[in-house]
Structure formats: structure tokens, C-alpha cells
């Protein structure tokens with residue numbers, strides 16, 4: 001679960017950094033097995049996607065520190081209560097939307113475009129103690145970004161903005177406004193941000209390597225991506241369990257007796 005400080009920070013800023021989510025062994029494993037970059041435009045064929053690259057990539061679906069936080073941010077507390085009342089298994093109520101892997105950020109990268117913003121990329125609402133987030137990203141830096149000039153950046157608080165980003169501020173290669181905040185991370189940390197937040201990639205000016213893994217999650221009813229996972233494609237792996245399969249279930253309301261994979265438990 002988010003603690004009080006993290007709840008305050010996510011509500012106010014639109015992002016938080018959770019330290020030490022992954023061990024150095026897990027980071028080494030990710031570095032060693034990362035095969036290529038993946039994007040949504042165009043998507044990599046499903047059978048070549050990161051979830052087939054090794055157990056560690058499937059473990060990122062359901063990390064013990066992260067999953068309770070994702071439940072707080074995009075899960076459905078009523079559904080979980082209902083399941084508990086009926087003695088049903090407590091399965092995740094968020095789903096994996098898509099994965100991006102960035103390997104192209106290196107010296108000379110001029111900077112990306114600020115993007116996001118409510119309601120195109122994500123939604124954000126907080127009511128009666130409950131977060132209602134749309135597409136929500138967890139990014140893992142595989143190399144330290146502290147010593148570098150670039151990396152993830154955002155305009156904190158813009159997940160609640162009412163006014164469009166001024167024209168001319170978007171292209172970070174043309175200049176970075178003072179209100180744009182750089183969010184650094186070390187390997188093992190997770191940056192969690194709502195895609196409703198205006199964010200982007202800063203120019204990268206140093207020799208250091210940047211490799212970033214983005215797992216993007218959605219509420220169980222929604223999908224941003226048109227390239228949707230099917231849990232059946234992953235049943236052959238011994239490390240897949242009910243929780244991971246549930247995170248890969250197609251978007252739907254999770255009503256009882258639905259025709260779905262995995263079968264409702």
C-alpha cells in the first residue's frame with residue numbers, strides 16, 4: 001500500500017519514486033536478457049515481446065512491493081471487497097496494458113516531446129480516499145540516471161491541469177522550461193506516474209548508457225493499447241501463477257461467470 005507520504009506526493013505531483021523495488025541480481029538479469037527496444041508504433045509481434053525473454057520479465061508483473069501500490073492507484077477496492085465477502089481468491093484488479101523498452105537514449109539524443117495530459121493519455125481523479133487513475137506507468141532505469149543530465153521529466157501537478165501546455169514548450173530539443181522537473185532514479189528504483197501528467201524525455205548529453213523498462217498498467221476495465229495480451233500465451237511458463245495470469249486478463253468488468261481466460265475463480 002501507499003503510505004501517507006506517498007499518497008500525498010502522488011496526489012499532488014502525479015508521480016512518486018519507490019526506492020529499491022528490484023535487487024541488484026534482478027537488475028543484472030534484466031540487463032543480460034534485454035533483447036531489443038519495443039514501442040507501440042509499431043508494436044513488436046506478441047511472441048517476441050519481453051514477457052517471453054525470461055522469468056524476470058514476468059516477475060515484473062507482480063512485484064511484492066509494487067502490486068499493493070498499484071492496487072491503491074488503479075485497482076478496484078469494491079471488487080476486492082466483494083471477492084473477499086464471497087470467500088474468493090484475492091487477485092489483482094489492475095491489468096498490464098503494454099510494455100515499452102527504450103534503448104535509443106544515448107549521447108546526442110536531442111530530447112523528446114512533452115506529452116500526456118488529461119484525458120487523452122490517462123485520467124486522474126481522487127474521491128473519498130480512492131485514486132481513479134487511467135493508464136499508469138512504472139519505469140525501471142537499468143542504469144543510474146543521477147549523474148546524467150537527461151532522463152524522465154515532467155511538469156509536476158499537470159495531471160490536474162485545466163489549461164493546455166503552451167505552444168512551443170513541448171519540444172524539449174528546443175529548450176527546457178524551468179517548470180520541467182527532472183526525475184532521476186538508480187537501478188532498482190521504480191518511478192510511477194500517471195499518463196495524465198505532462199511528461200517526456202530530456203536531452204541526453206553524457207556518455208552514460210540509458211536503458212529503461214516501462215510497464216504500463218490500466219484499470220481492469222480499460223485498455224490504452226490495441227495490442228492486448230492473452231494469458232494463454234504465457235501458460236507454458238512454470239513461473240506463471242493465478243496472480244500473473246489475472247494481470248494479463250483482457251479488459252472487462254470481471255463479473256462472475258464471464259467467458260474469460262483465465263476462468264473466473
Ligand SMILES: O=C(O)CCC(=O)C(=O)O
Nearest residue numbers: 137151152199200201214
Ligand atoms: O523517457 C522517459 O522516461 C519518458 C517516457 C515517456 O514519455 C512515456 O513512457 O510515456
